[in-house]
Each structure stands twice: as C-alpha cells, then as structure tokens.
Amino acid sequence: MTRIFIQDKATFKTTARTYDDAGFLHVPGRVSKTGTQQYLRRELGLDGDPNARVTVYRPPEEVFAADSLASFDGADVTVMHPGELVNAKNYRKTSVGLIRGAGQQDGDFVKADLVVKDAEAIAAIEKRGFVELSAGYTAEYEHAPGTTDDGTAYDYIQRSIRINHAALLPAGAARAGRQARIFDHNPEGNTMTKVTLDSGRAVEIQDESTAALVSDCIERLNKQVTDAQAELDRRQATIDGQTEQITKLQAATADDQITARLKAVTDARARAEKIAPGVTFDSIDPVEIQRQALAKARPATDWAAKSEAYVQAAFDMAFDQVETTDAHADQKRKLAEDGANRLPSKDKVPVHDSYAARFTNPSKE
Known part of the structure; x- marks a missing residue:
C-alpha cells in the first residue's frame, strides 16, 4: 500500500471560543469522522480519469486507533491548506497554531482542542467566517471493495491515518458533513440529542434547539404525508364512484344503441x-x-x-x-x-220515362 497525503474537511459552529491572557483562541471541535467519503482519483494517486470519484471507507477501528488519535497532539493549525504537509521548510509561513492533546472519540467523530495563536488567523475566524476545519493527513489505501452496515458501497479502505495539520477554511468546504460542529462551554462535552428520522435511522444532534427543529420538521412532513394519503384516498373514492356511474351509463347506452339498431x-x-x-x-x-x-x-x-x-x-x-x-x-x-x-241501378226509372208519363197519364184534379 502507498502512503500519501490527503485533506478532509469538516464544518463547525463558532460557539465555544475562549481566549487566554496572551490573546490565543482556544476552540474545541470535531475534526474527522468514520464512514464513507468521496475522493477524486487524483487525490489518491490512482490511474485513470483524475476527476473520477471513488468511495473510501474510514472504519472505526482505523479512525479511533490509538496511534491515529495520538497523532493529533501537536499537529499544526493552518489557514487554508498549504498544498503539502507542514514541515520545517514551510512551518514559519503556514502554521498559525496547534492541536493540544490527542484526539478523542465523540460518537462517529474525533474531537480535538485547537489553539489558534496568530492574530490574522483569529480575525479570519471572527470576521471572515473561517470556521470549518479540514484535516490534512497521510493514510494508506487498501483496494478492497465492499459494503458498509448501512448498505453504502465503497472501493477502498483507509488505514494507518496520521494527522499532520488542521486547516481553517471558509464555509462550504466540508467533506465530513455539517454534523461536525464546534462545542459550547460545557466542560464535560456537549449533551447530544438523538433524533429518529422517518427512515428509522437515529442520528445525534448537538444543539437541542436544532434537534427540536429537526423533530418538528419530521413531524410536519409525516403529517403532510398522512394528509396527502387521505386526499388520495378521497379522490380514489370519487374516481371509483364515477367509474361505477360510467359503467351504468355505458350499459344503458348499449341498450339504447341495440334498440335503435x-x-x-x-x-x-x-x-x-x-x-x-x-x-x-x-x-x-x-x-x-x-x-x-x-x-x-x-x-x-x-x-x-x-x-x-x-x-x-x-x-x-x-x-x-x-x-x-x-x-x-x-x-x-x-x-x-x-x-x-254513380251509375243507375235497374230498379230505378229513367228520367225521360218519368217525364213522358206526366203527360200521358195526367192526374185528376
């Protein structure tokens, strides 16, 4: 297997900012996670179409491996990726802080404590919205196509993950997804609210108000589906009734046509x-x-x-x-x-005979 340099991205909210006496910004946040992620073939140094996408599986046993979590401690913080691993030659130009302590498992994510020391980098977070994190690391990639427990197919398995730096990025560049967020001031870590989606899958959401909003949205969507089904049933009943009437009319029409024929x-x-x-x-x-x-x-x-x-x-x-x-x-x-x-009968006396008789037989007076 070949060890190469790769960059992952994750999104965080700007909520848990604390500052020490020196003005350094301390920000805990989620840096990486398990599961599948999409990569371009050129990012992994693969042959073929450099812009074709491949699916890589980051199994929990690799993401949460002790050596991998330990590599977070002392890793540099940068503004944007330097385009290569942070090293002695580019350190002065690229590093604006560091990660203090090893990474910690937090559900499907790895939590790390960032210390941002550079004033311009702090201003980028506060004023320009550079609140997303993208991990730069090396890893080995094993070509072993398979399917995760939730049915997602993948092409490669990522192993031996070692963190080199975490880059601050503007919003919209999250590879790990927007569930990765900066924590609040709870020293024990945030209380996660579990929300069951309509598909039956349960997810954990950090902010309670967001969890309530998601639950309310799901309830409203379910109600819309129920109402829509009721409307479909009503319309189907109407169609069935009309179909029955049409059948009767067709039968009557057929009788009329037969009679007319x-x-x-x-x-x-x-x-x-x-x-x-x-x-x-x-x-x-x-x-x-x-x-x-x-x-x-x-x-x-x-x-x-x-x-x-x-x-x-x-x-x-x-x-x-x-x-x-x-x-x-x-x-x-x-x-x-x-x-x-109109012809005379034999019993009738001709007119001239009657006329002659009046003169030959005069009546007596």
Whole structure:
C-alpha cells in the first residue's frame, strides 16, 4: 500500500471560543469522522480519469486507533491548506497554531482542542467566517471493495491515518458533513440529542434547539404525508364512484344503441320490400339491405361500388317513387269506385220515362 497525503474537511459552529491572557483562541471541535467519503482519483494517486470519484471507507477501528488519535497532539493549525504537509521548510509561513492533546472519540467523530495563536488567523475566524476545519493527513489505501452496515458501497479502505495539520477554511468546504460542529462551554462535552428520522435511522444532534427543529420538521412532513394519503384516498373514492356511474351509463347506452339498431334494420327491410318485392334480405346492416333492394330495382348500376351516402340517397329516392306510384294507384282506384257508385241501378226509372208519363197519364184534379 502507498502512503500519501490527503485533506478532509469538516464544518463547525463558532460557539465555544475562549481566549487566554496572551490573546490565543482556544476552540474545541470535531475534526474527522468514520464512514464513507468521496475522493477524486487524483487525490489518491490512482490511474485513470483524475476527476473520477471513488468511495473510501474510514472504519472505526482505523479512525479511533490509538496511534491515529495520538497523532493529533501537536499537529499544526493552518489557514487554508498549504498544498503539502507542514514541515520545517514551510512551518514559519503556514502554521498559525496547534492541536493540544490527542484526539478523542465523540460518537462517529474525533474531537480535538485547537489553539489558534496568530492574530490574522483569529480575525479570519471572527470576521471572515473561517470556521470549518479540514484535516490534512497521510493514510494508506487498501483496494478492497465492499459494503458498509448501512448498505453504502465503497472501493477502498483507509488505514494507518496520521494527522499532520488542521486547516481553517471558509464555509462550504466540508467533506465530513455539517454534523461536525464546534462545542459550547460545557466542560464535560456537549449533551447530544438523538433524533429518529422517518427512515428509522437515529442520528445525534448537538444543539437541542436544532434537534427540536429537526423533530418538528419530521413531524410536519409525516403529517403532510398522512394528509396527502387521505386526499388520495378521497379522490380514489370519487374516481371509483364515477367509474361505477360510467359503467351504468355505458350499459344503458348499449341498450339504447341495440334498440335503435333493431329499428333501423326493421325500417330498412320494410322499405326495401316495397322497392324490391319478393327479395330475401339476409343482412342485418341497413345499408346492405338498401344495396340489395337497389340491385333488384336498378340492376344496371354497380351498387357495391357506391358510397353509403350515395346508396342512402338513391334508396330514399326509389322509396319515394314507390310511394308516389302507390298513391297514384290508390287515387285511380278510388276514382273508379266513386264512378261506379254513380251509375243507375235497374230498379230505378229513367228520367225521360218519368217525364213522358206526366203527360200521358195526367192526374185528376
């Protein structure tokens, strides 16, 4: 395995600042943590795309190893990373303080006590917000792909961690995550509040008000989810009711369509029998019935090639002609019957005979 220089970053709040008589700033804070972290391949000296990311696992047995924690004692404090390990050649230009004492395990984190001695560095913390810490260290990297207990996959395992310095950085450069924070004035260390997330995972939060805020946020989110589910159930009930109504309407519509279809077929057959008496209509399609009737009445036309609109128009015209012819026939028959009714019967005396009898047989007065 190759030992290389690496830098980690962690965020802290500016809350536990104390000053000694010399004006030096004493600040305890979390510097590093266990778990997985993302690195660029070039940071680890790996071949391939230098900007590709790899996941490195920092197991507790390595982070909290006695030799690793002991390496915090006397490590330098810098403003920004010097770009290399702090050494005798760059010490005067880079170091602004030191870490006093060995690192201490604090949950998943390593806590260390920083002493910042340089006035400009102290001003950077107070006025410019240089409140994040980034550990500079050497470590060995073992290529051993695996999965952590929480299911996170990793590519390398970090071993033999040795701290060289802790850099003060502006906000927003935290590799270890924003749970790393500067402590308050409690000499026994901060009381951690455990908050159970909606996923069931429990996390520890240092500030009680922040813990309360997180818990309240989770409760409100859970209520929103519950309300949203209730609204979805209500809408689903409405949809189910509407679906049932639609099914009933479709059934009723189908009955109406069947009735209308039967009427159309019956009417077409009745009219077709007048246009083409004696033809047997074997279709239940009104248009086909019309075609069959027209084919009988007007065989010279290819009715199979005509459009439905054309067939219907011709059928209506043919039916009107039949109706007109029948009407004329009825009228002639009625006139003939009326004429026959006006003819004299044998029992009646002709008019001229009656007139002659008045002169030949005068009545007596």
